[in-house]
Amino acid sequence: MGGPCGEPARAGRLASFAADRARRTASADRWLASLLGGEPGVALVAVGGYGRRELVPGSDLDVLLLHTARQGIAALADRIWYPIWDSGTRLDHAVRRPADAREVARRDVRVALGLLHARHVAGDPGLTGELRSGALADWRAAAGTRLAELHALHKERTARSGELAFLLEPDLKEARGGLRDAEAIHAVAAAWVAPGPGPRARAAQEAILDARHALHEVTGRSSDRLVLQEQDEVARVLGLAHADALLSHLAGAGRTIAYALDHSLRAAQRSRPGASPGGRPRGGRGRGGPQRRPLADGVVEQDGEVVLARPADPAADPVLVLRAAAAAAEAGLALAPRTLARLGQCPPLPVPWPSGARDALVTLLGTGQAAIGAWETLDQEGMLCDLIPGWDRVRNRPQRNPLHIFTVDRHLVETAARAAALTRDVARPDLLLIAALLHDIGKGWPGDHRVTGEVVTRQITRRMGLAAEDTELVARAVRHHLLLPHMATRRDLDDPQTAAQVAAAVGGRPLLELLHALAIADGQATGPAAWNDWKAGLVAGLVRRVEAVLGGGPPPVPLPLRPGQAALAEAGQPAAMVTGSEVTVVAPDRPGLLWQAAGVLAAHRLAVRSANATTHGAMAVTSFTVAQPYGEPPDAALVTSDLRRALAGDLDVAELLKRQGLRTPPQRARPPWLAPPKVTLADDASRAATVVEVRAHNAPGLLWRIGRALGDCGLDVRAARVETLGVEAVDVFYVVGADGRPVTDAATRGLIAAQVLSALTGASHPADVRQAGDLRRMP
Amino acid sequence: MKLITAVIKPFKLDEVKSALQAFGVQGMTVSEASGYGRQRGHTEVYRGAEYQVDLVPKVRLEVLCDDEDADDLIGVVVKSAQTGRIGDGKVWCAPVDTVVRVRTGERGPGAL
Numbered sequence: 001m002g003g004p005c006g007e008p009a010r011a012g013r014l015a016s017f018a019a020d021r022a023r024r025t026a027s028a029d030r031w032l033a034s035l036l037g038g039e040p041g042v043a044l045v046a047v048g049g050y051g052r053r054e055l056v057p058g059s060d061l062d063v064l065l066l067h068t069a070r071q072g073i074a075a076l077a078d079r080i081w082y083p084i085w086d087s088g089t090r091l092d093h094a095v096r097r098p099a100d101a102r103e104v105a106r107r108d109v110r111v112a113l114g115l116l117h118a119r120h121v122a123g124d125p126g127l128t129g130e131l132r133s134g135a136l137a138d139w140r141a142a143a144g145t146r147l148a149e150l151h152a153l154h155k156e157r158t159a160r161s162g163e164l165a166f167l168l169e170p171d172l173k174e175a176r177g178g179l180r181d182a183e184a185i186h187a188v189a190a191a192w193v194a195p196g197p198g199p200r201a202r203a204a205q206e207a208i209l210d211a212r213h214a215l216h217e218v219t220g221r222s223s224d225r226l227v228l229q230e231q232d233e234v235a236r237v238l239g240l241a242h243a244d245a246l247l248s249h250l251a252g253a254g255r256t257i258a259y260a261l262d263h264s265l266r267a268a269q270r271s272r273p274g275a276s277p278g279g280r281p282r283g284g285r286g287r288g289g290p291q292r293r294p295l296a297d298g299v300v301e302q303d304g305e306v307v308l309a310r311p312a313d314p315a316a317d318p319v320l321v322l323r324a325a326a327a328a329a330e331a332g333l334a335l336a337p338r339t340l341a342r343l344g345q346c347p348p349l350p351v352p353w354p355s356g357a358r359d360a361l362v363t364l365l366g367t368g369q370a371a372i373g374a375w376e377t378l379d380q381e382g383m384l385c386d387l388i389p390g391w392d393r394v395r396n397r398p399q400r401n402p403l404h405i406f407t408v409d410r411h412l413v414e415t416a417a418r419a420a421a422l423t424r425d426v427a428r429p430d431l432l433l434i435a436a437l438l439h440d441i442g443k444g445w446p447g448d449h450r451v452t453g454e455v456v457t458r459q460i461t462r463r464m465g466l467a468a469e470d471t472e473l474v475a476r477a478v479r480h481h482l483l484l485p486h487m488a489t490r491r492d493l494d495d496p497q498t499a500a501q502v503a504a505a506v507g508g509r510p511l512l513e514l515l516h517a518l519a520i521a522d523g524q525a526t527g528p529a530a531w532n533d534w535k536a537g538l539v540a541g542l543v544r545r546v547e548a549v550l551g552g553g554p555p556p557v558p559l560p561l562r563p564g565q566a567a568l569a570e571a572g573q574p575a576a577m578v579t580g581s582e583v584t585v586v587a588p589d590r591p592g593l594l595w596q597a598a599g600v601l602a603a604h605r606l607a608v609r610s611a612n613a614t615t616h617g618a619m620a621v622t623s624f625t626v627a628q629p630y631g632e633p634p635d636a637a638l639v640t641s642d643l644r645r646a647l648a649g650d651l652d653v654a655e656l657l658k659r660q661g662l663r664t665p666p667q668r669a670r671p672p673w674l675a676p677p678k679v680t681l682a683d684d685a686s687r688a689a690t691v692v693e694v695r696a697h698n699a700p701g702l703l704w705r706i707g708r709a710l711g712d713c714g715l716d717v718r719a720a721r722v723e724t725l726g727v728e729a730v731d732v733f734y735v736v737g738a739d740g741r742p743v744t745d746a747a748t749r750g751l752i753a754a755q756v757l758s759a760l761t762g763a764s765h766p767a768d769v770r771q772a773g774d775l776r777r778m779p
Numbered sequence: 780m781k782l783i784t785a786v787i788k789p790f791k792l793d794e795v796k797s798a799l800q801a802f803g804v805q806g807m808t809v810s811e812a813s814g815y816g817r818q819r820g821h822t823e824v825y826r827g828a829e830y831q832v833d834l835v836p837k838v839r840l841e842v843l844c845d846d847e848d849a850d851d852l853i854g855v856v857v858k859s860a861q862t863g864r865i866g867d868g869k870v871w872c873a874p875v876d877t878v879v880r881v882r883t884g885e886r887g888p889g890a891l
Contacts, residue, residue, distance in 0.1 A: 489790065490789075490790050492788065492862060494862075534812075534836050
């Protein structure tokens with residue numbers, strides 16, 4: 001079976017297994033025909049796996065004796081069943097009239113599924129034909145209910161048996177991506193709401209069926225669970241080199257089936273009248289055509305799926321693949337099949353990657369659990385190997401370790417997904433997510449995976465275009481990703497040497513923060529045996545001690561002014577300039593300047609990616625880097641004019657934003673994967689200002705909301721440094737009270753943090769508002 | 780027969796395990812535990828920073844042995860788990876009436 005990363009096709013004994021199943025089926029057919037003899041008004045029908053000609057050594061014979069209410073049917077049934085029982089063959093049997101069989105199928109979805117593959121074996125073919133066409137017609141007529149039941153069965157199986165692709169001892173039949181799921185794809189197709197399985201899914205089904213066949217042959221039992229002690233022998237019988245090759249082969253097949261079934265079930269869901277995934281009403285196809293909601297540059301939502309915007313040109317836009325995947329994950333939707341086909345035309349990303357590609361990757365990973373599905377889509381469409389060289393070496397790679405429950409590649413994605421919940425705890429969420437995605441990449445090479453991983457990570461992150469110091473930090477995080485758990489569990493935490501050694505190895509807080517978050521995410525993504533409160537407590541204890549050794553680092557300071565900006569400030573006049581994606585605002589320093597300018601930009605649908613605010617003499621100079629999330633770029637003259645009017649006090653920014661807010665589609669509820677925002681207060685080195693650090697998910701108007709909350713507390717922003725890393729905003733504000741001094745009172749500092757937090761979460765408590773009002777009257 | 784239970788510092792587990800294996804102990808049960816002893820309410824002072832500690836992470840180790848080996852085994856655990864600082868843990872020994880090996884049904888010292 002050829003895989004998305006170009007796995008070699010495997011020949012060998014495949015043909016002989018399929019031939020053996022056909023032989024077993026033909027032999028069972030002949031036997032049953034001889035047992036029935038030439039009786040009139042009856043038919044023997046093979047259903048389920050036997051109906052599909054999938055008899056393996058441990059299979060049951062699923063047989064239905066159809067009749068037309070004739071006399072003596074019980075005696076006839078005994079004459080057929082007893083020889084089968086006596087032979088030791090396992091029999092699953094029923095005796096029914098066609099109408100009764102259909103009635104039972106209407107009540108029980110499992111029976112209905114078995115009848116979809118009803119096959120005439122012996123007797124009156126007209127009876128079988130009547131049952132078959134009737135059962136299929138019933139299935140199609142009640143497709144809505146039946147497919148919902150099918151979906152529920154699939155979910156229940158997944159919850160009970162896990163995923164075939166990622167388990168070390170998978171159940172080949174029941175696990176997600178196993179044989180039952182392969183049958184479910186056929187069942188959806190039988191309802192005429194989605195196409196049948198493609199060649200890859202059919203080949204994957206055969207591969208799993210062969211493994212089941214080999215397992216039954218090796219064990220002489222009918223168990224479908226591929227336990228560890230049988231894996232080497234099953235691999236040998238299948239002509240594979242060893243157990244790891246077998247598991248990797250099955251992982252590929254299981255993922256293909258699971259992916260294909262997801263597609264089928266989504267198509268089934270979309271075909272139901274008035275329904276679309278996510279429960280939103282389908283876009284009408286009235287006069288205005290289908291309703292489209294912009295998600296990202298060149299990517300829109302339509303009918304509950306993510307599709308490309310009309311002007312998008314995949315052939316000229318290498319970043320589109322990542323941007324579309326990130327937008328899909330953020331919206332919690334799937335990419336439409338036709339969109340995936342078009343994304344296949346995207347050229348490879350240039351090396352080093354443009355910053356948009358890095359942002360899209362970090363945005364995708366930052367969506368947490370939603371990233372796993374989007375990543376799997378990229379994998380199944382064969383887009384990952386070009387994106388991350390070396391990924392194919394960890395793809396489907398099993399881990400012989402009782403702690404691990406996932407293959408290496410899935411473990412990496414799971415780690416990144418869990419790291420997304422910890423992005424508020426680190427200064428560089430983007431580097432955390434990239435380090436999480438790559439931390440075990442070294443397992444694809446021989447030797448200590450931390451050492452090989454460091455080397456491979458340097459190559460990959462350079463290719464991604466990370467700055468040299470960022471590459472270094474990520475590579476060192478990969479090298480030391482086991483340092484904290486190892487030291488915490490194997491060294492004496494009370495010995496000052498332990499903390500001193502770790503401090504020397506990490507060198508500073510940025511790496512310590514990354515390693516702590518990475519240890520948590522890695523532990524959680526390994527499996528329930530690998531991480532618990534006990535271990536988390538030990539690691540946290542070590543980190544506290546190392547932090548005490550390292551001491552606090554200074555918060556980021558605003559960047560110095562460029563000569564052009566300084567000259568503009570020295571002119572002493574309020575000015576606003578739009579050059580490309582940079583907007584510079586110069587005005588006499590006064591409270592509220594920063595956030596009013598941010599509000600004007602938000603009203604023009606300009607997303608602030610970064611901002612740098614500082615003063616030059618009596619003038620405040622703020623430069624913003626902005627991006628247009630979608631649509632036509634705004635008119636620079638109009639933005640400049642609005643900024644000037646706002647600076648002169650002739651424009652009500654709140655009113656402007658409100659009007660703009662009414663025109664935009666309502667924001668959906670906060671997605672569950674989003675880590676809550678975090679606000680911390682510190683003092684700068686010179687103790688001239690209080691430093692308010694804000695970490696939050698970026699959103700339109702974020703800077704305006706934070707700034708207004710600070711203003712409501714009577715604070716003046718002296719300087720600021722705002723960064724957006726992927727979708728994570730890392731903002732630092734240097735503020736002073738009305739008296740021009742830093743805020744020292746603990747209660748007031750608590751109120752400031754609460755006020756900013758409530759502005760970010762949108763929850764505004766009357767008490768907070770009242771207290772904030774009190775703050776304004778502070779001396 | 781005796782059941783020896785030891786609660787020790789986590790980082791000492793490997794050392795204690797090796798010492799017990801060298802003594803000839805064939806099996807043991809290890810679990811992750813939390814607790815406190817005399818250091819209850821004690822505040823760690825570390826480089827000037829104070830941290831309130833409630834429950835301290837520990838490892839609990841259980842070994843079944845013959846009566847005559849019990850004292851020596853306790854000695855082995857104490858020696859290998861000792862750092863001399865507060866929180867080193869405890870070892871205790873309790874009599875055991877019956878031991879059954881589940882696989883074979885053997886009883887008594889033969890099941891150890």
